[in-house]
Amino acid sequence: MSKKFIIDCDEATTICDKNQYKEATFLEKLKLSFHLLICKKCGLYSKQNTTVTKVCNQHLHKCETEHHLSENEKAVLQTEVIKKLK
Amino acid sequence: MSESLKKHTLNPNNWVKAHSDYLYNYAITRIDNHEQAKDIVQETFFSGLKAAENFRGQASERTWLISILKRKIIDYYRKINSRKGKAEVRVNFYEEGDNKGKWIEERVPQMWDNEAEKQIENVELKNALDKCIDYLPEKYRLVFLMKNVQNFETEEICNELDITASNLWVIIHRARHQLRKCLEDNWFAK
Numbered sequence: 001m002s003k004k005f006i007i008d009c010d011e012a013t014t015i016c017d018k019n020q021y022k023e024a025t026f027l028e029k030l031k032l033s034f035h036l037l038i039c040k041k042c043g044l045y046s047k048q049n050t051t052v053t054k055v056c057n058q059h060l061h062k063c064e065t066e067h068h069l070s071e072n073e074k075a076v077l078q079t080e081v082i083k084k085l086k
Numbered sequence: 087m088s089e090s091l092k093k094h095t096l097n098p099n100n101w102v103k104a105h106s107d108y109l110y111n112y113a114i115t116r117i118d119n120h121e122q123a124k125d126i127v128q129e130t131f132f133s134g135l136k137a138a139e140n141f142r143g144q145a146s147e148r149t150w151l152i153s154i155l156k157r158k159i160i161d162y163y164r165k166i167n168s169r170k171g172k173a174e175v176r177v178n179f180y181e182e183g184d185n186k187g188k189w190i191e192e193r194v195p196q197m198w199d200n201e202a203e204k205q206i207e208n209v210e211l212k213n214a215l216d217k218c219i220d221y222l223p224e225k226y227r228l229v230f231l232m233k234n235v236q237n238f239e240t241e242e243i244c245n246e247l248d249i250t251a252s253n254l255w256v257i258i259h260r261a262r263h264q265l266r267k268c269l270e271d272n273w274f275a276k
Binding site: 051068 | 110
């Protein structure tokens with residue numbers, strides 16, 4: 001096989017990370033698939049990496065409670081904005 | 087005329103009433119500090135007033151304010167970066183020299199609990215995740231948050247931080263490595 005397709009674990013996991021954001025190129029994905037056929041360690045990394053992404057999607061984007069400013073804080077804010085408007 | 091083609095206008099008198107909760111909510115989920123988030127909302131309104139004459143009415147008032155807020159949040163991330171001034175502590179996961187690019191044996195991913203997938207929604211996992219993100223070196227954290235929380239395009243981040251795309255992926259790579267390891271140690275390990 002062409003040497004082009006042989007990559008080390010460092011490169012393989014870099015592509016795997018890139019792929020979490022759907023930004024790996026076709027060629028990169030191909031190289032990664034080849035590597036994963038022969039490397040169990042990166043296979044495990046790849047699987048866990050997907051879980052890390054799911055954890056991030058679950059917990060980083062939303063919060064359970066709606067946050068809001070108190071009426072008092074809003075009143076202060078309103079005064080400040082109006083001051084600047086003049 | 088369709089709704090989307092309608093020209094939008096600004097109404098600063100009504101900003102606080104109409105948008106302050108929305109902006110605050112957006113900020114607090116990314117900043118996690120009430121006073122700071124509140125200040126940033128105020129600064130957003132001030133900047134909005136200053137820039138009002140540049141508003142072309144293509145986006146809605148709220149979208150426009152959010153775009154200002156986003157910049158403020160980046161500035162904030164930046165500020166805390168420089169204030170902490172923490173040196174990058176680099177943890178290597180791969181061999182150098184003859185075995186270059188191979189896993190360092192004791193850093194190889196360990197098997198996780200079989201139930202790992204079922205725990206994703208666990209609320210306490212959020213605390214572990216937040217802690218792990220806090221442990222990241224500042225530069226990694228900044229890029230990681232911009233990518234994962236703010237959902238910036240790769241190109242936007244590169245322009246903003248003046249780095250190349252391959253720099254960016256190396257940073258993301260290292261950040262995710264540390265994050266994976268940290269979650270493994272603190273949560274997922276068998």
